[in-house]
Amino acid sequence: MVTEEKRQELLNRLKNSVIQYDEDGAKEASNEVVALGMDANDAIFNGLVSGMEEVGRLFEAQEYFVPELLMSADALYAGLDILKPHVKQLDLGVKGSVVIGTVEGDVHDIGKNIVKMMFDVAGFTVYDLGRDVPLDKFVEEQLRTDSDLVCLSAMMTTTMVGMKKVISDLKAKNPNVRIMIGGAPVSSDIAGKWGADGYAKDANNALKDAINMVSSLKKMKEEAEAKKRG
Amino acid sequence: MAETRTMTPRERVLKMFSGAEVDRPPCFSGMGNVTTAGLKNFGYKFAALHSNARMMADAAAATYKLTGFECGVVPFDLCVEAEALGCEINVYAHLEDILYPTIRKKIIHNEAGMETVSIPADFAGRGRIPLVKEAIRLLKAGIGGEVAIGSYVLGPFTLAGQIMELNDLLKLSFKKPEKVGRLLEMLAEAISLYIRELEDAGADYITVREMGATSDVLSPRVFKNLILPHLKKIFSRTRAHTVLHICGKTNDIAVSMTESGAGAISVDQKNDVAETRKKIGSALLFGNYDPYNVLVAGTEEAVRQAVRKCMDDGVDAVWPGCDIWPTVPVENIKAMMDEVINYRR
Numbered sequence: 098m099v100t101e102e103k104r105q106e107l108l109n110r111l112k113n114s115v116i117q118y119d120e121d122g123a124k125e126a127s128n129e130v131v132a133l134g135m136d137a138n139d140a141i142f143n144g145l146v147s148g149m150e151e152v153g154r155l156f157e158a159q160e161y162f163v164p165e166l167l168m169s170a171d172a173l174y175a176g177l178d179i180l181k182p183h184v185k186q187l188d189l190g191v192k193g194s195v196v197i198g199t200v201e202g203d204v205h206d207i208g209k210n211i212v213k214m215m216f217d218v219a220g221f222t223v224y225d226l227g228r229d230v231p232l233d234k235f236v237e238e239q240l241r242t243d244s245d246l247v248c249l250s251a252m253m254t255t256t257m258v259g260m261k262k263v264i265s266d267l268k269a270k271n272p273n274v275r276i277m278i279g280g281a282p283v284s285s286d287i288a289g290k291w292g293a294d295g296y297a298k299d300a301n302n303a304l305k306d307a308i309n310m311v312s313s314l315k316k317m318k319e320e321a322e323a324k325k326r327g
Numbered sequence: 328m329a330e331t332r333t334m335t336p337r338e339r340v341l342k343m344f345s346g347a348e349v350d351r352p353p354c355f356s357g358m359g360n361v362t363t364a365g366l367k368n369f370g371y372k373f374a375a376l377h378s379n380a381r382m383m384a385d386a387a388a389a390t391y392k393l394t395g396f397e398c399g400v401v402p403f404d405l406c407v408e409a410e411a412l413g414c415e416i417n418v419y420a421h422l423e424d425i426l427y428p429t430i431r432k433k434i435i436h437n438e439a440g441m442e443t444v445s446i447p448a449d450f451a452g453r454g455r456i457p458l459v460k461e462a463i464r465l466l467k468a469g470i471g472g473e474v475a476i477g478s479y480v481l482g483p484f485t486l487a488g489q490i491m492e493l494n495d496l497l498k499l500s501f502k503k504p505e506k507v508g509r510l511l512e513m514l515a516e517a518i519s520l521y522i523r524e525l526e527d528a529g530a531d532y533i534t535v536r537e538m539g540a541t542s543d544v545l546s547p548r549v550f551k552n553l554i555l556p557h558l559k560k561i562f563s564r565t566r567a568h569t570v571l572h573i574c575g576k577t578n579d580i581a582v583s584m585t586e587s588g589a590g591a592i593s594v595d596q597k598n599d600v601a602e603t604r605k606k607i608g609s610a611l612l613f614g615n616y617d618p619y620n621v622l623v624a625g626t627e628e629a630v631r632q633a634v635r636k637c638m639d640d641g642v643d644a645v646w647p648g649c650d651i652w653p654t655v656p657v658e659n660i661k662a663m664m665d666e667v668i669n670y671r672r
Contacts, residue, residue, distance in 0.1 A: 162545050167498050203429070204430060207493060256427070258425070258619075262424075
């Protein structure tokens with residue numbers, strides 16, 4: 098058992114490593130978490146993710162930009178790689194699996210990767226199709242994996258139009274699937290018109306949405322634990 | 328109402344660039360404006376245009392001929408420079424749908440590769456550079472007496488993002504700016520070499536598209552310190568009229584954009600043009616209607632409204648925020664032209 102003081106110290110170190118995009122710091126703190134037998138879930142959510150939440154805030158305030166975001170994500174992954182094998186199976190009460198990719202004609206995958214990271218953290222099973230993904234592939238992969246969610250990304254005006262077809266194809270094959278679209282040129286108006294369920298306006302909002310998703314998962318988890326204890 | 332003014336679209340655009348008085352703001356673009364309506368007349372497939380100078384020129388001229396849109400612009404994709412530097416591109420020839428070419432194979436695969444990459448000796452003769460030049464000549468011979476002929480190049484940072492992983496480029500801009508600076512220096516030279524070819528072929532104006540430097544991605548500080556110096560070099564070496572285009576958030580870098588030495592700056596619908604106008608004084612400012620949500624997907628009235636807003640906010644030319652998506656209704660472009668011609672007469 099770690100003392101509350103030690104726990105707080107490690108959580109702070111994890112959090113600050115992400116904020117200061119310090120990969121080595123994140124690794125060291127994570128190794129210590131494992132060595133001391135501290136709860137890995139606690140370290141991920143209250144350390145790493147907490148740091149990423151702050152990064153999201155700094156991004157929104159335009160103190161951080163995409164390079165800082167990417168470096169923070171590297172630090173988060175450095176910690177996550179060490180902590181993940183020690184996570185006990187989460188019982189979140191939701192079936193989390195998601196197909197994610199950038200549509201054909203678009204080779205920009207940074208926004209997609211940031212969203213993917215949050216799903217990774219949240220313990221979702223992520224089927225990452227990568228970038229420049231043929232439209233049919235999204236439908237095939239959703240059917241193959243029976244995923245609940247499909248996330249489509251397009252970074253340019255000249256590539257987003259392809260998403261329209263994927264959305265209608267997906268909905269035709271499986272009316273229950275939830276679809277989230279994102280990328281610089283996309284609007285909530287377009288998402289609505291094309292029949293998507295969710296929309297992330299840009300990297301910033303994609304991150305925010307993903308964080309909201311993780312935060313609400315955190316809340317559900319806390320409630321589940323409180324029930325167990327109660 | 329029909330145009331009763333006497334300036335030709337070509338005179339209007341060139342005079343505006345030279346700082347002379349014009350009868351009204353031109354309505355044109357320095358970026359792609361090919362339309363499927365224009366392609367239909369020729370029976371051309373979009374994917375085939377990129378590798379055929381005649382088709383490229385026909386398709387570019389068709390927009391002006393169908394709608395009066397005041398320019399002719401080639402090429403239609405963003406991969407010409409990267410291809411000439413050695414990247415492999417994908418034109419999606421197998422697809423009926425419209426997809427713009429992308430880079431399939433990059434030439435820098437790791438940090439060390441940034442130092443060893445160089446401009447090929449026969450750069451100006453490589454890839455599709457000769458083809459684009461031929462398309463400009465054909466376009467010039469066709470409609471060059473009536474409208475200004477434009478072409479575009481990528482800015483050095485955006486080009487760097489095509490020849491190496493954008494992820495790595497962004498992180499290195501932060502971690503190792505000197506290394507990125509050296510790469511941008513080399514790319515700025517390559518871009519200038521390409522611009523010289525476009526000028527020789529007869530391009531009247533060149534738009535430098537540096538969308539990778541948008542404040543959605545990079546801080547204004549990094550733009551100013553790392554990218555702007557290389558843009559300055561490019562503009563100082565260019566003889567044709569020039570435009571610097573950056574999309575996304577640009578309000579905080581608009582002044583820096585004018586300091587680049589570009590003849591005009593171009594911004595998209597995320598820019599608050601009225602505010603930018605105050606900041607940059609009388610520098611030429613082009614923009615900023617939404618080329619998809621308004622021009623392609625909007626009603627004629629929405630198009631007219633957007634035009635009036637651009638003009639009220641103080642643009643010198645009514646100009647789209649990006650490439651115009653080809654399925655644009657011809658009626659919407661005509662409505663746009665009509666509004667530009669008749670508003671404030």
